[in-house]
Amino acid sequence: xxxxxxxxxxxxxxxxxxxxxxxxxxxxxxxxxxxxxxxxxxxxxxxxxxxxxxxxxxxxxxxxxxxxxxxxxxxxxxxxxxxxxxxxxxxxxxxxxxxxxxxxxxxxxxxxxxxxxxxxxxxxxxxxxxxxxxxxxxxxxxxxxxxxxxxxxxxxxxxxxxxxxxxxxxxxxxxxxxxxxxxxxxxxxxxxxxxxxxxxxxxxxxxxxxxxxxxxxxxxxxxxxxxxxxxxxxxxxxxxxxxxxxxxxxxxxxxxxxxxxxxxxxxxxxxxxxxxxxxxxxxxxxxxxxxxxxxxxxxxxxxxxxxxxxxxxxxxxxxxxxxxxxxxxxxxxxxxxxxxxxxxxxxxxxxxxxxxxxxxxxxxxxxxxxxxxxxxxxxxxxxxxxxxxxxxxxxxxxxxxxxxxxxxxxxxxxxxxxxxxxxxxxxxxxxxxxxxxxxxxxxxxxxxxxxxxxxxxxxxxxxxxxxxxxxxxxxxxxxxxxxxxxxxxxxxxxxxxxxxxxxxxxxxxxxxxxxxxxxxxxxxxxxxxxxxxxxxxxxxxxxxxxxxxxxxxxxxxxxxxxxxxxxxxxxxxxxxxxxxxxxxxxxxxxxxxxxxxxxxxxxxxxxxxxxxxxxxxxxxxxxxxxxxxxxxxxxxxxxxxxxxxxxxxxxxxxxxxxxxxxxxxxxxxxxxxxxxxxxxxxxxxxxxxxxxxxxxxxxxxxxxxxxxxxxxxxxxxxxxxxxxxxxxxxxxxxxxxxxxxxxxxxxxxxxxxxxxx
Ligand code: ADP
Ligand code: ZN
Ligand code: ZN
Numbered sequence: 116x117x118x119x120x121x122x123x124x125x126x127x128x129x130x131x132x133x134x135x136x137x138x139x140x141x142x143x144x145x146x147x148x149x150x151x152x153x154x155x156x157x158x159x160x161x162x163x164x165x166x167x168x169x170x171x172x173x174x175x176x177x178x179x180x181x182x183x184x185x186x187x188x189x190x191x192x193x194x195x196x197x198x199x200x201x202x203x204x205x206x207x208x209x210x211x212x213x214x215x216x217x218x219x220x221x222x223x224x225x226x227x228x229x230x231x232x233x234x235x236x237x238x239x240x241x242x243x244x245x246x247x248x249x250x251x252x253x254x255x256x257x258x259x260x261x262x263x264x265x266x267x268x269x270x271x272x273x274x275x276x277x278x279x280x281x282x283x284x285x286x287x288x289x290x291x292x293x294x295x296x297x298x299x300x301x302x303x304x305x306x307x308x309x310x311x312x313x314x315x316x317x318x319x320x321x322x323x324x325x326x327x328x329x330x331x332x333x334x335x336x337x338x339x340x341x342x343x344x345x346x347x348x349x350x351x352x353x354x355x356x357x358x359x360x361x362x363x364x365x366x367x368x369x370x371x372x373x374x375x376x377x378x379x380x381x382x383x384x385x386x387x388x389x390x391x392x393x394x395x396x397x398x399x400x401x402x403x404x405x406x407x408x409x410x411x412x413x414x415x416x417x418x419x420x421x422x423x424x425x426x427x428x429x430x431x432x433x434x435x436x437x438x439x440x441x442x443x444x445x446x447x448x449x450x451x452x453x454x455x456x457x458x459x460x461x462x463x464x465x466x467x468x469x470x471x472x473x474x475x476x477x478x479x480x481x482x483x484x485x486x487x488x489x490x491x492x493x494x495x496x497x498x499x500x501x502x503x504x505x506x507x508x509x510x511x512x513x514x515x516x517x518x519x520x521x522x523x524x525x526x527x528x529x530x531x532x533x534x535x536x537x538x539x540x541x542x543x544x545x546x547x548x549x550x551x552x553x554x555x556x557x558x559x560x561x562x563x564x565x566x567x568x569x570x571x572x573x574x575x576x577x578x579x580x581x582x583x584x585x586x587x588x589x590x591x592x593x594x595x596x597x598x599x600x601x602x603x604x605x606x607x608x609x610x611x612x613x614x615x616x617x618x619x620x621x622x623x624x625x626x627x628x629x630x631x632x633x634x635x636x637x638x639x640x641x642x643x644x645x646x647x648x649x650x651x652x653x654x655x656x657x658x659x660x661x662x663x664x665x666x667x668x669x670x671x672x673x674x675x676x677x678x679x680x681x682x683x684x685x686x687x688x689x690x691x692x693x694x695x696x697x698x699x700x701x702x703x704x705x706x707x708x709x710x711x712x713x714x715x716x717x718x719x720x721x722x723x724x725x726x727x728x729x730x731x732x733x734x735x736x737x738x739x740x741x742x743x744x745x746x747x748x749x750x751x752x753x754x755x756x757x758x759x760x761x762x763x764x765x766x767x768x769x770x771x772x773x774x775x776x777x778x779x780x781x782x783x784x785x786x787x788x789x790x791x792x793x794x795x796x797x798x799x800x801x802x803x804x805x806x807x808x809x810x811x812x813x814x815x816x817x818x819x820x821x822x823x824x825x826x827x828x829x830x831x832x833x834x835x836x837x838x839x840x841x842x843x844x845x846x847x848x849x850x851x852x853x854x855x856x857x858x859x860x861x862x863x864x865x866x867x868x869x870x871x872x
Pocket of ligand 1: 330331333336359360361362363364365366367368516517
């Protein structure tokens with residue numbers, strides 16, 4: 116049998132990860148040792164036994180085999196947060212496909228050699244009598260500076276150094292001479308940066324005071340808190356899904372649960388999509404947890420991020436709020452993880468390891484024996500399915516606590532508009548309501564749900580969308596006029612006439628927010644507009660600035676992409692127009708319906724948050740589509756029932772699991788060839804499988820965006836009912852790739868992908 120060698124990290128910190136040490140695996144450990152395990156190894160000249168972690172295994176040795184040392188033995192993992200981090204990284208590696216180093220880099224904070232904030236202070240060492248006699252001496256010798264400092268020390272035992280050398284005007288030399296005389300010392304105090312800078316929040320707090328103070332919970336809120344706590348105190352940990360519209364009091368429930376868990380001596384993590392992490396939310400937590408809460412987000416410097424981890428380790432904070440990376444805060448004993456807006460796509464990492472924060476949160480909860488609470492107004496199919504099948508426990512909050520009523524929704528059939536000669540991007544209903552709002556001085560929002568590319572082809576006369584006959588997703592238009600399926604690679608040529616109704620109005624849909632703004636100004640001269648999209652929000656604060664300007668009434672109409680449907684409340688908005696629901700409905704992937712339902716529900720819910728009732732207009736070529744119909748009725752349950760049928764019928768997640776294998780290549784032919792070889796390998800397993808164990812392979816095909824920065828991208832998809840089977844296939848492909856060792860091509864794995872590549 117070939118010798119086995121292990122790469123071992125002995126100092127577990129982010130910057131040492133790339134320098135593992137190689138050890139020989141003694142035969143008795145050969146079939147036991149796995150990546151992620153904890154071992155004891157001899158280290159250095161003295162061969163001192165120290166603890167290390169296995170990050171890789173190989174049959175080749177990197178240096179003189181005569182000098183390589185043996186692993187001494189396995190060590191049990193302990194309860195420390197470091198061992199938990201290693202275990203988590205090993206889990207991520209296994210379930211998402213990456214190297215152990217990549218997984219460790221994901222879970223460990225990058226240490227930045229930034230200096231801690233230092234305060235110096237002066238501490239008196241002599242008693243008052245001694246100071247007095249020294250003072251007398253200095254006065255006699257006319258040493259006025261020394262005397263000045265000594266007089267201060269008579270009053271106060273401790274003085275801030277900056278104040279002494281600044282305001283008091285005593286030089287550092289003077290301070291030093293008194294240090295030599297033994298009268299005082301200079302102490303250096305270190306502190307961690309606290310990014311929660313809410314100084315002056317007293318004022319802000321009084322403005323919105325009533326919304327920030329602890330509330331008597333409503334009956335439904337109290338029920339949720341009681342039930343979860345009862346299970347918690349009985350030693351039962353679970354995953355709970357709170358299904359409740361915006362404003363139904365979910366955050367209040369989270370805060371109450373966190374208070375209880377913290378009072379039991381444990382810590383809590385609150386995950387929130389970055390874009391939803393507003394000042395208001397932060398303030399609410401700050402009012403309840405004060406200095407014991409911190410944030411983690413992309414605006415923090417690496418030093419600040421690192422400091423938050425140190426504060427968590429040192430027990431200085433109990434609660435952290437942040438986007439998905441906040442999951443990796445090294446708390447010693449996590450009792451609760453909350454994930455708000457759990458359906459958000461941003462919880463999925465788009466770089467290797469392509470983990471989903473919901474699943475990783477589940478694993479962190481398992482490692483710490485914590486409970487997990489998910490919340491959403493429009494739960495992901497995954498979570499609702501699990502609640503439906505009993506894996507999660509679900510609670511529902513039905514009422515909006517802030518008042519306001521659900522808006523009246525008009526669904527406009529754009530095919531009818533065309534028939535009656537209206538070729539504008541605004542339907543007659545929308546024009547009428549916009550004019551009405553402008554006259555009344557009320558605000559409107561126009562929403563273009565443009566997601567990624569939207570190269571689909573539809574008929575403006577009958578609404579037909581060109582779909583793949585095999586995958587039931589929309590075909591996309593590629594250069595050269597061919598229509599392509601992004602899952603299986605099926606193609607057909609672009610039709611000249613609609614195959615269903617024969618009209619010539621069959622084409623791609625193209626409109627941007629800029630165009631909408633121009634058209635709006637043409638139609639309503641003098642209208643004041645604000646635009647929010649990827650272009651207008653490039654700079655750091657522009658997002659908040661646009662929202663603030665709109666909030667202050669500086670515009671009549673806010674036009675934007677999906678960014679505008681999240682976050683802030685605008686009480687003065689009484690009209691929301693969705694310009695083309697079809698844009699997200701026809702993106703070529705299986706989540707298109709779910710995403711459309713979520714976006715439309717959120718968009719519609721933007722109108723009528725205040726005193727005045729709201730209205731919404733949904734413009735679409737497919738008014739009969741279930742995602743549109745149920746969003747218009749704000750009816751999640753009915754949407755779910757139809758959507759899950761579709762997923763079950765076509766074996767899409769969550770009814771089954773799906774692994775995307777992505778191939779990146781410098782040369783198109785080589786990439787194509789590698790993709791085909793890998794896919795063929797999986798297909799040969801497919802043929803051998805039993806019916807219940809059937810593996811389905813779709814593709815390979817060029818990726819939706821086939822070439823980026825001169826790198827060609829190919830993809831194929833594998834579907835199976837069991838996640839573990841896909842992990843097995845991934846492991847197998849990894850092994851094969853080790854042997855083939857392609858030089859110019861690389862391969863990535865994406866489990867249950869959220870975005871098409
Ligand atoms: P969600 O997180 O579901 O959007 P929030 O917890 O933010 O809901 O609550 C919405 C609004 O209702 C907030 O202004 C909050 O202060 C208020 N609120 C929450 N719970 C109560 C309660 N029990 N009594 C009165 N007001 C409440
Ligand atoms: Zn047609
Ligand atoms: Zn297809």
